[in-house]
Amino acid sequence: MSVIAKETGEKINLNEVYAFLLEIVPKCGQIIRDAYFKEKNVTDKQNFADFVTETDTRVEKVLIETLKEKYLTHDFIGEESTKEKVKFADSPVWIIDPVDGTTNFVHKFPYCAISIGFYVNREPQIGVVYNPIRDELFSAVKGQGAYLNGRTIFPSNVKELNKSLIITEFGSGREENQLNIKVNNMRALIERCHGVRCLGSSALNTCYVASGASDLYYEFGIHIWDMAAATFIAKEAGCVVLDPDGSELNILNRRVLVSATKELADKVISIIKPVFYESD
Secondary structure, eight states: OOOEEEETTTEEEHHHHHHHHHHHHHHHHHHHHHTTTTTOOOEEEEEEEEEEEEEHHHHHOOOHHHHHHHHHTTTEETTTTTTTSSOOOSEEEEEEEEEEEEHHHHTTTTTOOOEEEETTEEEEEEEEEETTTTEEEEEEEESSOEETTEEEOOOOOOOGGOOOOOEEOOOOOOOOHHHHHHHHHHHHHTTSSSSEEEOSSSSHHHHHTTTTTSSSSEEESHHHHHHHHHHHHHHHHEEEHHHHHHHBBBSSEEEEEEOOOHHHHHHTTTTTOOOOOOOO
């Protein structure tokens, strides 16, 4: 399957790109595994709960350099290398989170992942999310379904809130008003559902809904690199992917809702209150 980039006229064979990606991602996963049980050098970014390690930086550098060598005209949006407003255009672009779940990685909680989304004409074409600690590789190519370690995945068929398992997050922000809304949202849901989980990785949270391990995930305050790959995988699996207000998802708007069914999505949307952040 191929796609033509409007901006450059480049014809891109998606299956070839996907095959190359599956060669390099496990190698970067080994970098994470090698550092997992070691002491980490941690540098704060926005606050004490938002930080980066040398492994984040190294994995992103290896990925971008390797991809640039093969795809000279492509653009890149990386969590650790993006310092200004995101420039998301029609040109082929790789959207990379080298370690989604850095806090988990630092604390040796085994839910962290490499997340890579490949977009052309602002549309997702390929998504890969790899948790090297648990050896879970979620992937999708446009129109070809979604997979976990080569096995086709599907979401659950849960429609009722009182039969659902929900995933959400507090995020790294510590602003009082935002935290209060998030806590109240969780309180409102826990009174009505089987349980609420916080696993600490947006990409994995989304993929767990895509594979039927949870029924709905929502979050406010994430970034384009957190959701570019996983939301595409979820769509290919058959999930409902929306803005938490029920409108179409915009991956620059820093919020997401992924649900096994439209009925469950509608119920949660009617309960939770929004938290607003400046867009990427």
